[in-house]
Amino acid sequence: MLTHIKGGEIVDPVNGRVGKGDLWIRDEEIVETPQSGRADRTFDASGCVVMAGAIDIHSHIGGGNVNTARLLLPEEHAAHLPRPAATPLSNAGWSTFETGCLYARMGFTTVVEPAMSPGAALHTHLELADVPIIDKATLAILGNDDFLLSMIRDDASPRMIEDYVAWTVASTRALGVKVINAGAAAAFKENVRTFSLDDVVPSYGVSSRKIVKTLQAAVDKLGIPHPLHVHCNNLGAPGSADTAAATIAAAEGLPLHLAHLQFYGYGTEGKRKFSSAAARLAELVNATPEVTIDIGQVMFGQTVTISSDVMRQFSARGTAHPKKFVIHDGDANGGGIVPYRYRPDYYGTIQWAAGLELFLLITDPWRVFFTTDHPNGAPFTVYPKLFELLMNREARGEMASSLSKSALAHSTLTSIDREYTFEEIAIMTRAAPAKLLGLADRGHLGPGAVADIAVYRKCKDIANMLGRAALVFKNGDLVVKDGEITHYRWGRALRLNPQPDAAIVRRMRDYHEERYGLSLDWFTFPDSAILRDEPFREVPCRA
Amino acid sequence: MAVAWISNREVPLERAAEHAAALLHSSRCPVFSLDTDIHGTRAAIALAERVGASYDHVDGAALARETALITDRGGMFVSPGEVRRRADVVAIVGELPEAHHRFVADLAGTVPDLGGANRREFFLIGDGGRQAPLLGGRKPTRLSCAEGGLGGVLAALRAQCAGRQVSAQVSNFAQFKDALTSARFPVFLFSGFSADGLALEMLQGLLADLNKTSRASGLLLPARESGWGSALASTWMTGFPLRAGFTRGFPEYDPWRFEAGRQLAEGETDLHLWISANGNVPAAGNGGARLIVLAKTTQPFAGADVTLAIGQAGVDHDGVAYSSRTGSLAFVAATAASQRPSAASILRLIAGRIPAEAALPC
Numbered sequence: 001m002l003t004h005i006k007g008g009e010i011v012d013p014v015n016g017r018v019g020k021g022d023l024w025i026r027d028e029e030i031v032e033t034p035q036s037g038r039a040d041r042t043f044d045a046s047g048c049v050v051m052a053g054a055i056d057i058h059s060h061i062g063g064g065n066v067n068t069a070r071l072l073l074p075e076e077h078a079a080h081l082p083r084p085a086a087t088p089l090s091n092a093g094w095s096t097f098e099t100g101c102l103y104a105r106m107g108f109t110t111v112v113e114p115a116m117s118p119g120a121a122l123h124t125h126l127e128l129a130d131v132p133i134i135d136k137a138t139l140a141i142l143g144n145d146d147f148l149l150s151m152i153r154d155d156a157s158p159r160m161i162e163d164y165v166a167w168t169v170a171s172t173r174a175l176g177v178k179v180i181n182a183g184a185a186a187a188f189k190e191n192v193r194t195f196s197l198d199d200v201v202p203s204y205g206v207s208s209r210k211i212v213k214t215l216q217a218a219v220d221k222l223g224i225p226h227p228l229h230v231h232c233n234n235l236g237a238p239g240s241a242d243t244a245a246a247t248i249a250a251a252e253g254l255p256l257h258l259a260h261l262q263f264y265g266y267g268t269e270g271k272r273k274f275s276s277a278a279a280r281l282a283e284l285v286n287a288t289p290e291v292t293i294d295i296g297q298v299m300f301g302q303t304v305t306i307s308s309d310v311m312r313q314f315s316a317r318g319t320a321h322p323k324k325f326v327i328h329d330g331d332a333n334g335g336g337i338v339p340y341r342y343r344p345d346y347y348g349t350i351q352w353a354a355g356l357e358l359f360l361l362i363t364d365p366w367r368v369f370f371t372t373d374h375p376n377g378a379p380f381t382v383y384p385k386l387f388e389l390l391m392n393r394e395a396r397g398e399m400a401s402s403l404s405k406s407a408l409a410h411s412t413l414t415s416i417d418r419e420y421t422f423e424e425i426a427i428m429t430r431a432a433p434a435k436l437l438g439l440a441d442r443g444h445l446g447p448g449a450v451a452d453i454a455v456y457r458k459c460k461d462i463a464n465m466l467g468r469a470a471l472v473f474k475n476g477d478l479v480v481k482d483g484e485i486t487h488y489r490w491g492r493a494l495r496l497n498p499q500p501d502a503a504i505v506r507r508m509r510d511y512h513e514e515r516y517g518l519s520l521d522w523f524t525f526p527d528s529a530i531l532r533d534e535p536f537r538e539v540p541c542r543a
Numbered sequence: 544m545a546v547a548w549i550s551n552r553e554v555p556l557e558r559a560a561e562h563a564a565a566l567l568h569s570s571r572c573p574v575f576s577l578d579t580d581i582h583g584t585r586a587a588i589a590l591a592e593r594v595g596a597s598y599d600h601v602d603g604a605a606l607a608r609e610t611a612l613i614t615d616r617g618g619m620f621v622s623p624g625e626v627r628r629r630a631d632v633v634a635i636v637g638e639l640p641e642a643h644h645r646f647v648a649d650l651a652g653t654v655p656d657l658g659g660a661n662r663r664e665f666f667l668i669g670d671g672g673r674q675a676p677l678l679g680g681r682k683p684t685r686l687s688c689a690e691g692g693l694g695g696v697l698a699a700l701r702a703q704c705a706g707r708q709v710s711a712q713v714s715n716f717a718q719f720k721d722a723l724t725s726a727r728f729p730v731f732l733f734s735g736f737s738a739d740g741l742a743l744e745m746l747q748g749l750l751a752d753l754n755k756t757s758r759a760s761g762l763l764l765p766a767r768e769s770g771w772g773s774a775l776a777s778t779w780m781t782g783f784p785l786r787a788g789f790t791r792g793f794p795e796y797d798p799w800r801f802e803a804g805r806q807l808a809e810g811e812t813d814l815h816l817w818i819s820a821n822g823n824v825p826a827a828g829n830g831g832a833r834l835i836v837l838a839k840t841t842q843p844f845a846g847a848d849v850t851l852a853i854g855q856a857g858v859d860h861d862g863v864a865y866s867s868r869t870g871s872l873a874f875v876a877a878t879a880a881s882q883r884p885s886a887a888s889i890l891r892l893i894a895g896r897i898p899a900e901a902a903l904p905c
Contacts, residue, residue, distance in 0.1 A: 062779070072617050094782045120871045190758070191727075324617035326613065327760075488901070517627060
């Protein structure tokens with residue numbers, strides 16, 4: 001079927017198209033204007049901005065810890081009002097089904113779950129397969145697992161470590177690798193309560209830095225497109241900017257992605273010994289081209305923090321609101337679920353301001369990514385409001401005027417005039433994520449791209465404009481019209497499939513039988529276990 | 544092989560599915576009882592939404608205690624793999640379901656390989672019931688009080704660990720205290736099978752106290768693996784564990800209202816859909832409700848309006864089930880593949896015959 005989206009204001013930075021024009025779709029792909037010029041269906045996009053479907057690189061939408069958070073907080077997702085039956089199960093609050101619908105309405109078409117425990121890969125993919133409309137992907141967590149820590153301790157060859165990383169990525173169907181407070185979860189099991197970049201994991205004698213550097217090198221050598229995704233040590237602590245700065249310096253020329261940098265944007269100034277150090281971090285990021293970051297913006301209100309940084313979550317359990325939490329010592333990382341309410345007080349204001357400062361002071365939109373670390377900084381449903389804060393300094397000023405003045409005095413935010421343009425938004429939320437993840441088929445509107453397209457009707461109210469897309473196409477299917485879901489479909493999980501040496505499979509078999517008393521078959525699964533047609537789509541590694 | 548019956552008459556599968564769909568469609572308050580794998584659960588919940596049903600596990604009481612621990616309180620938990628590799632003190636809380644005895648025996652036959660300890664010491668809190676031989680000849684040290692039940696023993700144990708006075712001393716407490724003092728990673732094995740809500744909460748209170756200065760955690764060994772698996776799937780699909788329902792057109796969670804046994808006993812429901820390929824059968828006396836049974840059977844179930852034969856996941860067909868050995872969902876391959884259809888496929892067949900505007904989500 002040939003579809004014509006006519007007369008929209010195209011914003012496609014990858015192909016240098018910015019301005020009024022047409023877009024053509026044949027079945028699932030964007031194509032050149034056909035010679036016939038006759039479409040099976042035409043959509044008038046005049047008065048609309050047309051962009052590729054947005055990509056969220058870091059949003060906790062599925063897997064064991066996310067589901068535990070749902071289970072812990074039935075009161076936080078009380079049922080919504082009944083909706084028309086066109087969207088089965090999407091009226092279930094905070095369900096997989098609702099997740100896909102809410103993302104699609106905003107024009108997001110691909111979302112990465114950034115923290116998949118390898119042992120819970122099947123669970124994670126089953127959940128993601130029940131997220132409708134959008135495509136998904138996962139990052140596999142390594143860096144607190146005994147197998148890797150033992151190899152590093154025993155000076156295993158880089159080749160062996162690469163084989164292990166490749167086996168993990170392939171068997172868990174991941175799109176990349178994440179390390180979360182490297183070594184800290186293992187140390188916490190031995191009753192260590194704080195852990196920094198140069199601290200050493202007991203029983204292994206391996207430092208956090210060494211784990212990060214080992215994984216960074218393996219990911220690069222394997223040609224995994226997404227650089228190692230790092231959740232640094234000391235998240236949320238006053239003075240954590242020093243840790244982030246040290247981790248940025250540790251990139252040493254190889255690509256490295258730092259997750260939710262806002263949560264490390266804190267200095268120790270002021271009488272409360274808590275200030276924004278975001279300007280300093282932004283400067284470091286600007287000066288370190290091999291580093292990319294996402295923000296993890298904080299917005300005010302009730303949320304729940306979900307993290308595989310079990311040590312940090314344990315230390316934050318006293319802040320739980322409501323007063324209940326789950327701490328899980330897993331086979332490697334485990335995790336912690338701590339519900340939390342961000343208040344517009346001194347501390348909350350510092351966090352809110354630090355995130356915006358990073359957004360606005362990091363100059364290259366190709367290296368800064370739009371996230372709230374859903375749901376850790378805020379649920380992804382605040383995205384429309386957050387776009388408005390980035391694109392409209394008056395909206396920013398208005399919000400700041402109701403917040404803690406003493407906190408804002410410890411931040412540079414009020415002195416920043418920058419406003420994001422649509423082109424910069426298109427880079428930050430489309431083009432750059434596709435590049436970072438190695439997804440050549442999306443993030444742009446050139447011929448050959450998958451027809452993931454978001455059309456927004458222009459209006460002064462940015463939040464309304466970007467919160468309810470006029471039209472959204474996923475693989476050429478019209479899925480959203482005037483902000484409402486019109487068609488249900490099932491996306492795929494994007495995955496890599498690096499081929500490890502056969503020897504590592506034998507080693508993993510022996511390891512699981514000896515250490516867990518179980519066959520490796522308990523931890524692996526065929527694609528058919530998902531019970532959907534083509535649940536995965538393979539993405540190539542770099543040659 | 545016969546696979547479908549209306550009353551006690553054998554009929555083609557399509558016909559039975561149509562009849563089941565008609566009964567569900569006309570029911571004013573259908574109730575489902577589940578004992579099935581993850582895909583069976585997903586299909587059952589999709590059907591429940593379509594017909595406005597509520598759902599529970601066939602053995603829902605213990606599962607309700609386990610889910611309530613998390614929905615109401617939270618706590619500290621550990622994976623079974625980490626218990627095997629790290630736990631140098633293992634305290635068994637009350638009686639564990641038989642399905643977990645092999646795991647406990649495996650713990651008794653191994654020592655930790657992580658964390659520096661090379662021995663494993665066993666304690667038994669309260670009455671161990673029928674599980675005495677599970678440690679392969681090793682005798683756990685008994686921690687008990689003269690009275691008070693499991694919750695009372697745990698309360699006394701917690702108080703004594705905190706240095707408080709108690710009216711009834713826990714037996715062998717000094718030995719337990721010594722073990723905790725030198726332990727690297729003590730773990731408490733527990734289940735909703737024998738522990739009530741207060742006992743589970745008291746155990747978590749003890750864990751919270753211990754973790755102020757040292758490490759300890761609890762391993763949930765669920766009363767029924769199929770129950771815990773269904774609770775996980777229900778939670779991602781609806782936001783809620785079992786004892787949820789769609790009676791008002793959207794999911795609601797109410798562990799009292801949607802207890803299937805109560806609904807049947809009090810005559811609140813007019814239709815009961817029973818799904819179990821594991822040999823469980825519905826109790827007699829269902830308050831006059833009509834009955835649809837999905838079971839691994841070669842004959843119609845007495846008293847059922849419709850009986851549909853299904854296979855067992857991991858035996859007759861591949862499936863996905865919760866594994867308390869891995870603490871997560873696992874693929875279970877068919878060990879004796881047969882023609883018996885999966886619960887999921889039968890439920891989808893029925894759902895497809897109920898008029899609706901929307902596509903099925905699974």
